[in-house]
Amino acid sequence: MNNPRKPHEDRERDIFLAVTAIEKGRSKTGETKLSFSAVAREIGVSPALIHNHYPKAAEHIRQRLSKSSRVQRNLKQDQLKxxxxxxxxxxxxxxxxxxxxxxxxxxxxxxxxxxxxxxxxxxxxxxxxxxxx
CATH class of the missing domain: 1.20.5 (Single alpha-helices involved in coiled-coils or other helix-helix interfaces)
Structure with a gap:
C-alpha cells in the first residue's frame, strides 16, 4: 500500500485488470473470490480508495458481485410497486x-x-x- 501515486486512468485500469485476474484465477496474491478487499490487496491500495475515488470501477465490481446499486434500486422499486x-x-x-x-x-x-x-x-x-x- 506504499505504491507511488499513479495517474487516475492507470489506477482505474489496474482495478479492472485485477478484477479480471481474480475472476480467471490468475491473481498475484492468490485471491480466489472477488471482493473489494481482494481487488484492493491485488493492486496494493485500500478498499476505501476504490469506493471513494473510482466510482466506475466500484460499480463494475458491484455488478460482478450482483450487488449493483442500480440493480438493487430497481429491485426495491419493483418490490415497492x-x-x-x-x-x-x-x-x-x-x-x-x-x-x-x-x-x-x-x-x-x-x-x-x-x-x-x-x-x-x-x-x-x-x-x-x-x-x-
Missing part, C-alpha cells in the same frame, strides 16, 4: 368487508327485535298483534 398494488387491493377488500359488516349489523338488529317480539308472544299468549293494512 408490487406492495402498492397489493395495498390497493387490500384497501378495496377492507371497504367491501366494512359494508358487509354494516349490513350484517343491521340484519342482526332486526332479528334481535323480531326475537324479542316472538319471546313476548310465547310468554304472554293473550297478546294479539294487530297488523296495519
Amino acid at each position: 408490487e406492495a402498492r398494488k397489493k395495498n390497493v387491493s387490500y384497501r378495496e377488500e377492507i371497504k367491501q368487508l366494512r359494508l358487509q359488516v354494516a349490513k350484517l349489523a343491521t340484519l342482526n338488529e332486526m332479528l334481535g327485535l323480531e326475537n324479542q317480539k316472538l319471546k313476548a308472544q310465547v310468554e304472554s299468549p293473550n297478546i294479539v298483534e294487530f297488523k296495519k293494512t
Whole structure:
C-alpha cells in the first residue's frame, strides 16, 4: 500500500485488470473470490480508495458481485410497486368487508327485535298483534 501515486486512468485500469485476474484465477496474491478487499490487496491500495475515488470501477465490481446499486434500486422499486398494488387491493377488500359488516349489523338488529317480539308472544299468549293494512 506504499505504491507511488499513479495517474487516475492507470489506477482505474489496474482495478479492472485485477478484477479480471481474480475472476480467471490468475491473481498475484492468490485471491480466489472477488471482493473489494481482494481487488484492493491485488493492486496494493485500500478498499476505501476504490469506493471513494473510482466510482466506475466500484460499480463494475458491484455488478460482478450482483450487488449493483442500480440493480438493487430497481429491485426495491419493483418490490415497492408490487406492495402498492397489493395495498390497493387490500384497501378495496377492507371497504367491501366494512359494508358487509354494516349490513350484517343491521340484519342482526332486526332479528334481535323480531326475537324479542316472538319471546313476548310465547310468554304472554293473550297478546294479539294487530297488523296495519
